[in-house]
Amino acid sequence: MNQPLTGRNAIVTGASQGLGQAIAKAYVAAGASVLMCARSHAPLDEARADVAAIAGSGQQVESIAADVSSEADVKTVATRAFSMFPQVHILVNNAGVYGPMGTSETVDWDAWVRAMEINVYGSVLPCRALVPHFKAHRYGKIIQISGGGATNPLPRISSYAASKAAIVRFVESLALEVREFRIDVNSIAPGLLNTRLLDEVLAAGPDAVGPEFYKRMTQGKAEGGTPLERPAALAVYLGSAESDGITGRLLSAVWDPWENLANRRTELDETDVYTLRRIVPKDRGMEWGDR
Numbered sequence: 001m002n003q004p005l006t007g008r009n010a011i012v013t014g015a016s017q018g019l020g021q022a023i024a025k026a027y028v029a030a031g032a033s034v035l036m037c038a039r040s041h042a043p044l045d046e047a048r049a050d051v052a053a054i055a056g057s058g059q060q061v062e063s064i065a066a067d068v069s070s071e072a073d074v075k076t077v078a079t080r081a082f083s084m085f086p087q088v089h090i091l092v093n094n095a096g097v098y099g100p101m102g103t104s105e106t107v108d109w110d111a112w113v114r115a116m117e118i119n120v121y122g123s124v125l126p127c128r129a130l131v132p133h134f135k136a137h138r139y140g141k142i143i144q145i146s147g148g149g150a151t152n153p154l155p156r157i158s159s160y161a162a163s164k165a166a167i168v169r170f171v172e173s174l175a176l177e178v179r180e181f182r183i184d185v186n187s188i189a190p191g192l193l194n195t196r197l198l199d200e201v202l203a204a205g206p207d208a209v210g211p212e213f214y215k216r217m218t219q220g221k222a223e224g225g226t227p228l229e230r231p232a233a234l235a236v237y238l239g240s241a242e243s244d245g246i247t248g249r250l251l252s253a254v255w256d257p258w259e260n261l262a263n264r265r266t267e268l269d270e271t272d273v274y275t276l277r278r279i280v281p282k283d284r285g286m287e288w289g290d291r
Contacts, residue, residue: 003031004240009060009085011035011077013068013126014095016043018195019145022228023092023235024051024061030236033060035081038095041065060084068095068122078129090141090239091130093123093167098197099159101208112159119163124170127185131178140183143238144171145190145231146250150276156210157201168250168276175248184247186238191226191254192217198225226254234258249274 010027014020016038024034028051036051038044044063052061064080066073081088099115100107123144134140148154149161150168168187175185192198198221206214231253237243238251245265251258251274261268268274281289 003029004242005090005236006031008032008089008239009034009081009087010090010092010239011037011081011088011126011130012092012094013037013122014145015063016040016047018197019190019193019228019231020092020094021047021051022232023094025054026229026232026236027090027092027239028052028055028059028061030240031056031059032090032239033085034062035077035084036061036063037066037068037077038063039065039067068093068126069117071125074125074129077126078133082133087137088130088133089139090143091126092143092145092235092239093126094145095122096145096147096163096197097160098157098200099163101157101201101204103156104158107159115159116163116166119160120166120170123167127170127174131174131183134183135178135181138181140178140181141239141243142171142174142183142185143235144168144185144187146187147189148192150187150189150250154213156208156213165276171250172248172275179247182244184238184243184245186243186247187250188231188234188238189250189252189254190231190234191252192220193228193231194221194225195228230254250276 005027010032012020012024012034015024015036024036027034036048044065048063055061064077066077068074096119097115100111127142146168147164149164154161171185171187201209201217234253242262246261
């Protein structure tokens with residue numbers, strides 16, 4: 001069986017359920033050892049047991065309850081990882097929430113801010129904790145789970161949209177800061193997943209999230225959504241040596257031909273494809289807009 005992550009050690013946040021658990025499981029199946037992190041003890045313990053059941057000889061699967069928006073908690077996670085592994089190779093920032101749903105001026109402000117803390121701080125803080133370690137070893141992989149909010153407006157779920165756009169720009173910026181240390185930093189757009197987050201949208205109802213978005217999510221739920229295995233497979237690829245040198249990109253697990261990107265490194269280095277950029281009139285075939 002192909003195990004591209006054999007000998008590699010990873011931290012996966014938001015790993016107690018959904019995509020985070022699927023990524024942890026895919027990593028172990030690919031040969032990695034994993035430290036799983038989430039806020040809730042009981043679901044995390046169950047997820048760890050599920051993942052550990054497929055671990056082979058010499059692979060470690062451990063868990064630690066932590067709030068990744070807390071600097072102190074993140075430092076505790078990093079310390080635990082450094083004590084478990086001689087080297088941490090991969091950080092997967094998966095923890096995230098949708099936040100409050102409704103018009104921006106009426107949703108609970110504290111809930112709006114809390115979503116930003118979890119989605120933005122909860123990604124930046126683990127990077128801050130792991131980057132010095134990656135630099136010391138002159139190697140590392142940071143994989144950020146993004147979402148549709150990064151590339152499209154999401155009216156009535158504005159904290160989620162703003163946070164996801166912010167963290168993708170952070171990924172692009174960090175990728176340039178650490179590239180000389182052979183640290184790759186990329187984002188994944190996983191597609192419409194049939195997980196807890198989708199259930200939260202449906203529970204909120206069309207009045208909160210808007211009738212068009214609600215209809216689209218209802219249809220996605222009925223069709224089963226994107227299989228978790230697809231974004232998990234992209235996370236494995238981005239954590240493997242095959243993707244070395246691919247950095248600063250936002251990749252769609254569903255639509256982009258990421259399996260063959262290793263053959264496109266030079267082209268990627270010379271373009272801004274798979275990045276967030278401003279659209280100007282000439283990009284749409286218009287003759288106006290230049291001074």
